[in-house]
Amino acid sequence: MTAKSHSTPFSSLNDYIALPRVEGLALSPDGSRVVLTVATLTRDCTSYERALWSVPADGTGVPTRLTRSAAGESGAAFTAAGDVLFVSGRPDTAAEEGAEKGAGKDGEATQLWLLPAGGGEARLITRLAGGVTSIAAVATGANSLVIAADLLPSPVGLEAESLARKKRTEKKVAAILHESYPVRFWDHDLGPAQPHLLALDLADLHDTIARPVSPVSPDSPDSPDSPDSPDSPDSDSDSDSDSDSDSTSDAGAPAPYPADLPRPRDLTPIPARTMDTAGQALTPDGGTLIVAARVAEQRSGRYVLVSIDVATGTQTTLFDEVKVDFESPAVSLDGRQIAFVRSAVSTPDGPADQEIWVADLDGGNPRRLAAVWDRWPTSLTFDAPRDGTTTALIVTADHDGRGPIFRVPLDGGPPEQLTTDDFSYTNICVDAATGDLAALRSSWIAPAHPVRIGRSGAVTMLATPAALPDVPGTITEVETRAEDGARVRAWLLLPAGVSAQHPAPLLLWIHGGPLNSWNSWSWRWNPLLAVARGYAVLLPDPALSTGYGLEFIARGWNSWGAKPYTDLLAIVDAAKALPEIDETHTAAMGGSFGGYMANWVAGHTDRFRAIVSHASLWSLDQFNGTTDDSQYWQSIFSRQGLIDNSPHLSVRDIVTPMLVIHGDHDYRVPIGESLRLWSELAEHHANADGSTQHKFLFFPDENHWVLKPQHAVVWYETVFAFLDQHVHGADWKRPRLLG
Structure with missing residues (x-):
């Protein structure tokens, strides 16, 4: 590979940090366009702001900017209808007066937003007091999705959780009580909130002239205080041992969760840190969530593969072995099979291999693929069906200083290297109709940029708002x-x-x-x-x-x-x-x-x-x-x-x-x-x-x-x-x- 020798942005650190950066990619259900998450330097040059851009997926056309806000957007995903979902801390212009923290105030907690495929303004989808962490999984054939969010451990119900957060804020309490290990991760303290997975049905999203703010009747089945409600609190869940006059007053209580928004349903009540997942995937009909869930073990833990019935929350363990992790689950496009990575825990005696496995959706008929292939998968997804039959996985793996794409046959045959250039590929998306792939690729002389990969391995560069910079040497x-x-x-x-x-x-x-x-x-x-x-x-x-x-x-x-x-x-x-x-x-x-x-x-x-x-x-x-x-x-x-x-x-x-x-x-x-x-x-x-x-x-x-x-x-x-x-x-x- 060669690079140009004239003056480049790398000669100036100020020019370098100002280069736009492509950070994410999502492919539309019909395979016609991709949405890119692009980070650009703010005017004061002290941070990056992120926006979503749409580009044609066939290599033609020019980029179109979809979003613009000071808070920025990230985590883009498509619904089955072609709407764009994203996470943002942008303000909700339709929020009613007196909304709680996390209800869309500028600079507050991030929420889930939806940008309609037919055009129009983005609209708020959630109003969780602690915000939304990420989009965990989206159904490709239904209106449902799963989000990740952190909830306080004691309150039961969204309203009670919101009130508990409000009390901590008012009293300026930052203390965290830990009852298990670990206590922090990477760059932040863990707790007091814990990770949950919440189901949403977009069919419950309604248009209203004004948001309803009147309290829900306690006798209504939809009331959070109804005994029939899935997140009904105990009668004394909001009681305090202190004697603060405002601790139980109606004036201090938060407004009910908005009735025109789909109410999140907790699929993982009392999770502790079990929803520090190693990946999750939703079946096309949105009925089953496959989760690599963490099982605590003294000072560590292992990941087991769990099936969650989205309608009832019932959990069924599919794969669980002592000193073995099951991670990175994927669901086939027809919803019949799952794939995952199985790896034994390494010891001082040597590293354990990372194995690719597939099984039926219920865990039956498990089998290992590419058993003699000792490359470690960095991502896996199911290939598009051919003649109605799914025959392979699409896998990325480090290989000889590159990160190519491989096609791994489900019949146990040897992996086929699909890309043979000097690049590494990430964010792999499968076009269900053609079997082509959309992805980001990069090398040491080319930052991440969107491409389309045909079934033969031919690569087509897509338009991007972040043009590849000239590089020295x-x-x-x-x-x-x-x-x-x-x-x-x-x-x-x-x-x-x-x-x-x-x-x-x-x-x-x-x-x-x-x-x-x-x-x-x-x-x-x-x-x-x-x-x-x-x-x-x-x-x-x-x-x-x-x-x-x-x-x-x-x-x-x-x-x-x-x-x-x-x-x-x-x-x-x-x-x-x-x-x-x-x-x-x-x-x-x-x-x-x-x-x-x-x-x-x-x-x-x-x-x-x-x-x-x-x-x-x-x-x-x-x-x-x-x-x-x-x-x-x-x-x-x-x-x-x-x-x-x-x-x-x-x-x-x-x-x-x-x-x-x-x-x-x-x-x-x-x-x-x-x-x-x-x-x-x-x-x-x-x-x-x-x-x-x-x-x-x-x-x-x-x-x-x-x-x-x-x-x-x-x-x-x-x-x-x-x-x-x-x-x-x-x-x-x-x-x-x-x-």
């Missing part, structure tokens, strides 16, 4: 053999004008995961920004990387500091042997597992002039007890493995200048890792006056990633200033916004 592949004979490969991006007479400094960029692959575009980790500044960037897939088979992953299992490290050194040597590379000027960087490996590299070699360590693991025994899923990390390492592979034990051997970066809201790799790293760097390597060659860039309000546009600018400015100082000997230039 060229991209090629490098590979070598590790000491054990394993093939190790990488992408190498070279800046324009590089040659044997003008070689480029080499920047080793190590991916996170570690079960991951450098195979698709990333707005967060973008090597083209370094390429535009004259660096050759090496993106290797060492041991533990996905897309090369189970044995390749196992090479680094329970020994992160062994084969992954030597693989990196081997591929760096292969890159440095190229005439376009200046082997005397090299640096290394990485985030998450890449940050761990950057720390490991720092303590085990002096071959790099600078090392950048972002959101890194430093002391494995400390990390494993403080991360948001400690049981998993402790389960994949033996006790000795934690000791043998902990970077902090080599702190005295570090001689290379390090830039340490971390966000305080990072709960996956808690800030304590970098705090301890920084402390121990000072303990062992600071000068007598406290000065040091190392630096620590801290973001008090960012998480594992750095997502705010101006923070991204500061991140890259600091990284490039640090690299230029130590790789090129330039004077240190402090980024202006750091004061």
Whole structure:
């Protein structure tokens, strides 16, 4: 693959963050159009706003903008009638006076909206006090759908839940009582609300001149206080132990849930954290929901496959095995079969495989597909029927530094690779009429863009409001053999004008995961920004990387500091042997597992002039007890493995200048890792006056990633200033916004 060499948006960080970004894709039921979710920089350049765009699905035409609001829209999906559903925090102009929080006030909780296929304004579909988390599943042949929403654990009924939220807000109570593990996830505290799945029937959506606000009679079967109501509270559910005069007054009670909106029905009452699902799918008639539901187990949990009758809420467990997870369910277009991923829990002895299975809708006739294929599926959906019969799954998987689409036969035959280009594919949608696919695809020189894939694998680019930017330099592949004979490969991006007479400094960029692959575009980790500044960037897939088979992953299992490290050194040597590379000027960087490996590299070699360590693991025994899923990390390492592979034990051997970066809201790799790293760097390597060659860039309000546009600018400015100082000997230039 090649890229253009003239001036590009990657030469300026301000131009880079202003590039529009396609983040989602949905295909209409008739296959005629796709709806894209597109993020654009706000006028003050401090955040991104999202809008929905429609483009023809056949490669013709131009994009048409569908939505426009300050709050933005996301999570687009189509109803069976072709209406567009989305989630947004936009205000509801028809909301009655005195609506509760989450009823559409600007800046409040997000709700579900519907944009009619025939045209007209978008309209509100839900008014939940805590808002809607996402669209969980939509029926392709009925008016029903399922949404995900968080509800407080004690109140029963939507009105009682709304009142409980109001009381917490009025009393400024933020305390959370935990009764199980975990207590936080990624970048946010869990609770007090818990995840639920709620069914909606769009046939219950009514047009009115004015929204009814009068209370529903307690004697009515539709009343939330009626004994026959599915979410009827106990008679004392709203009582308080305090004596506040407004705690039970009518004036303090919320209005009844709007009668002209479909009333959400809770399919998962008393869920605790069981509705932290690993995917769900709805049958075409909307009658059955297949859920990968979490079963709590002491400090962890496993995912079981459950069938929920949408009409009654009755749950039937289809697949459940100890130390096995069942995830990513899909339902065939005829509603007769289900597909899912089955994976045993990995142990320190080695990684477990991820298996593709299919079964009848009721769980009967289960069978494994592609049993000898050791690629891990990243998504799966059923192919369109041919001559009335469904014969295959459409599966994406990491493969040799790409993310192609495969067709996996239901008869047990070998997978067929449908796309053979240098791209990775996501957001796969099947056109039920033709069997063609719509998807997003990307590579390291092309951000996500919409395409249509024919049954033969032919790819047609679709119109997009986010035109592909010109990128600097060229991209090629490098590979070598590790000491054990394993093939190790990488992408190498070279800046324009590089040659044997003008070689480029080499920047080793190590991916996170570690079960991951450098195979698709990333707005967060973008090597083209370094390429535009004259660096050759090496993106290797060492041991533990996905897309090369189970044995390749196992090479680094329970020994992160062994084969992954030597693989990196081997591929760096292969890159440095190229005439376009200046082997005397090299640096290394990485985030998450890449940050761990950057720390490991720092303590085990002096071959790099600078090392950048972002959101890194430093002391494995400390990390494993403080991360948001400690049981998993402790389960994949033996006790000795934690000791043998902990970077902090080599702190005295570090001689290379390090830039340490971390966000305080990072709960996956808690800030304590970098705090301890920084402390121990000072303990062992600071000068007598406290000065040091190392630096620590801290973001008090960012998480594992750095997502705010101006923070991204500061991140890259600091990284490039640090690299230029130590790789090129330039004077240190402090980024202006750091004061």
